[in-house]
Amino acid sequence: MSKQVQDAYIVAATRTPIGKSGRGYFKNTRPDDLLVAAVRHALSQVPSLDPKAIEDAVIGCSFPEGEQGMNMARAAMVLAGLPHSVGGVTVNRFCASGITALQMAADRIRVGEADVMIAGGAESMSLVPMGGNKPSFNPEVFAKDENIGIAYGMGLTAEKVAQQWKVGREAQDAFALESHQRAIRAMDAGEFADEMTPVTVYDRQPDLATGQVITKTRTVALDEGARRDTSLEGLAKLKPVFAAKGSVTAGNSSQTSDGAGALIVCSEKALKTFDLKPLARFVSFAVRGVPPEIMGIGPIEAIPAALRAAGLSQDDLDWIELNEAFAAQSLAVIDSLKLDRAKVNPMGGAIALGHPLGATGAIRAATVVHALRRKQLKYGMVTMCIGMGQGAAGILERC
Template sequence: MDDIEQTLDTYMQVELGHARQCSSGLQAFANVASAIQAGFYDVGIAAGVECMSLTDMGGTAPDVCWEQVHANKAARNCTVPMGITSENVAEKYGITRTQQDTFAAASHAKAHAAQEHGWFSREITPVTTTRTTADGVDQQVTVTADEGVRPGTTVDGLAKLKASFKPSGTTTAGNSSQVSDGAAACLVMTRRVAEQLKLPILGSFVSYAVVGVPPEIMGVGPAVAIPAALKKAGLTIDQIDVFELNEAFASQALYCQQTLQIPSHKINPTGGAIALGHPLGCTGARQIATLLHGLHRTNQTYGVVSMCIGTGMGAAAVFKRD
């Protein structure tokens, strides 16, 4: 490993930051991959990190935006709280509370099964840190698994939760993605360099698409972005083995699944953001890691990573197992 790190050092340049909210990790990958394809460099690391526990989740609320935003309806719609966009999708497209809770319970069940089988072990790097207990004692801990997975989550249990965003709503803390901290990174390079360094090649980046959708129903983004990415790849829905579809909310994930007619067994086979969490900057890179390791484990070929994006966007990318 030291030899590889020393060799990689010769390729290192400077860092570049960007932000595209929920797709930041995937956008980072697309930026690095496209620059490599253009010949700007041979090796890059696409990474994303988010500490949502330290973030003011109301930072884009209408009362803190410019006056000009309030005066423009299209711009004002970009400030609709994410939970309300979920309610809008559920109401507009008839996604019921029971459907959402069933989807959420399945996410936890799949993620728990994956943890029990050790399927995440190849993609998770343990993190050792120090925490202070309630008694004021510093304690060293090592985090080896995502902490949001709740074994035994049931539809009946989720049904007892109150709506989070409006009294008559169907979106709850239980059928929404979790507020999480996390980081993920993908090492991207030309095949020539990978072979030179004798590194295992997990897969190839095939295509990428970002689309715009009405911001007040931003959750429908993947239903538009996925067909766009597939068209660029010359593939159809039926040819994709696994869809890592970010579960910002069960309502929007269900809408996208139903609209694209994706079989349930192809959607997030090891759980999604409802169980694993959705650290915004991290998610896209995490999905890529989960997808490619999963394709190798199951000996499948094609996969898609996709997510909705606040302010009215959707992103999707197609990958092929090597």
């Protein structure tokens, strides 16, 4: 007998600051530790919830190996102090891993298989490189021209989108500048505070004189990537990094980053049982495939599909978090769908704030949940392109 579809509600949503990979806040911090911090903070937002009621945790990660391997989801739930009855599964849909984790958790509730779930994402691009430690493509990828796009680096796909959608260098740099400016304004106004999990960072250095290791601690509570000194003049000086005569630069691309996000999702029954206040309702989700060599256009296909599933029009959306993998693909999506620029990334995007791959979907979902509540808006969307040629979009409604 099929189960009746029920609503899934987000009752807690938080994320860590985003650090620059390789040299930033979290260069020596394990991604599972970042996830533990986010999960604990999410749980602190719902003190009346009995942790034993949590069925499972679905956690996204783009390269689940090394420090974020060995089923990081399960390990992090144990390390966070949750009962051993709480399960954990790590899922990978590259840049959409975090929003896919939320969709999977919500779907367990919507079909009646669970009443309380944890969803999230974590990624350390400092400790696990892009592509993983041992990339290995199927030889068939290189045997046929129609498959070769699978092996394209993300930057090269952005160059192809820039060419086909005629997105010039000046437009890309202007978009990048606005991302930084919006992020700085939001930081100065304290608009990230509600969604943020402050993280204590431990810096250890040897004292050669005493032979001891000195440990210093500091707490970080803001994203690291946004720059006040960004200018069009400075961006214009940067050279293309993916094609000799291209237009995609480090300045108009997303920043490689470290971070984590966590959300708690409940059924209506759980809301009543534990006297929980819903922040948002999970409305719909869609994923669509596109040619791998132009993967950046994925949201052009996924956004209309998610809107159809929700029974909404594009005009119904009040807030859109469109992951800025590259300015080129972001502008191609915005222009093709005629998205309202004022509604897209009002607090800046990945070019300024960073893009910790598998964590981004959960991070930006936390942003949407709190932005809708803070601004008293109704519908928000998280959407992104995905490596190897996909696009994803998820819609949330403020409760």
